[in-house]
Amino acid sequence: MIGIVRMASDLNNPFNLDDPKDRARAYRDLTWGDHGFLRARFANHHDIGGGMSRENQPSPKRIAQLAKDGIKTIINLRGESPKGFYWLEKQACRDHGITLINYRMFSRDTHTVEAIKGARDLFNAIEYPAMMHCKSGADRTGMMGVLYRHFKMGDPIEVAVEQLSLKYLHVRQGKTGMLDFFFNDYxxxxxxxxxxxxxxxxxxxxxxxxxxxxxxxxxGNPITELVLRRE
Incomplete structure (x- = not known):
């Protein structure tokens, strides 16, 4: 598709989701291992503009609703994973006719030049309406929200950085503040x-x-590093 963008097809599925026991195991991983119980009633959903929205890790039920809402593409900023939450998402996207794209970003690290340029190319290539997500919909989604508002919507960086704010649960006092530091450096x-x-x-x-x-x-800040445990 695009340079470093990979479609959701590279890993071997460790779950047989047609088997009730394996499917239950995948849901346990989504609900408890990935803290999905905290997201059950709160998607941290926000409209970015131009047919793009952002939120936290969607469950299969949430993906079904997104499909009804007309979403054509989901960008998974967590990348591929052997965990149940990923395979449930992949199957739900397939079942509902949504294109799933894995584009891994980081919440506590700088990004390569290729990743930043690749994000620009990605936004120009996907089918809209689209939604992008990370785990909490706060940091990696915020980073990509800034890039989207700048590259796709034409906002200057000083305006687009609003995507990295407490409104979206982004906390800049921890290592996640590296994202703010990057844009402020420019x-x-x-x-x-x-x-x-x-x-x-x-x-x-x-x-x-x-x-x-x-x-x-x-x-250092114990709030994000110990309590929130950002990826």
Whole structure:
């Protein structure tokens, strides 16, 4: 499809979802191992604009509703997984005619130039309406929300960064603040230079160097690192 984008087909399924016992095991993983019980009544759903929405990890029931709402594409920002939540999602998308795309992002790390440019290409290639999700719909989805608003909707970065805010449950005081630091690094650099975000990414941005500077000034926060346990 697109460079580093992979369709949902690479791993061997460890679950026989036609077997009631295996299906129950997959649901236990979704509900308890992946904290799906916390998402049962709260999808953290938000409309980003232009036919894109964002939310947390959807259950098969939620995917059925998304299909009724007209969703054509789901972007899974967690990537492929041997866990039950992933295989239930994959089957539900197939059953309801939704294209599932795995595009792995990170909540506590910098991203490669290729991943950022690949996100831009992805947004131009998928069928809409679309929804993208991570586990909580807060951090990785926020990162991609900024990129979507900038690349697809034309928002300047200083406006698009609203996608990374407490409104979406994003907490910048933990290591998840690396995402904010990345965009702020561009904004600080561009204050006295006429340079676009993508030009900065391609010619100035050094993922390892940005990460090192973030960790130098980061003092640690038990809220996100111990309590929320961000992926």
């Amino acid at each position: 904004l600080n650099y561009a204050k006295d230079k006429d340079i676009s975000f993508i030009d900065w990414v391609e010619t100035v941005y050094d993922p390892a160097e940005v990460k090192a500077r973030f960790l130098e000034q980061w003092s």
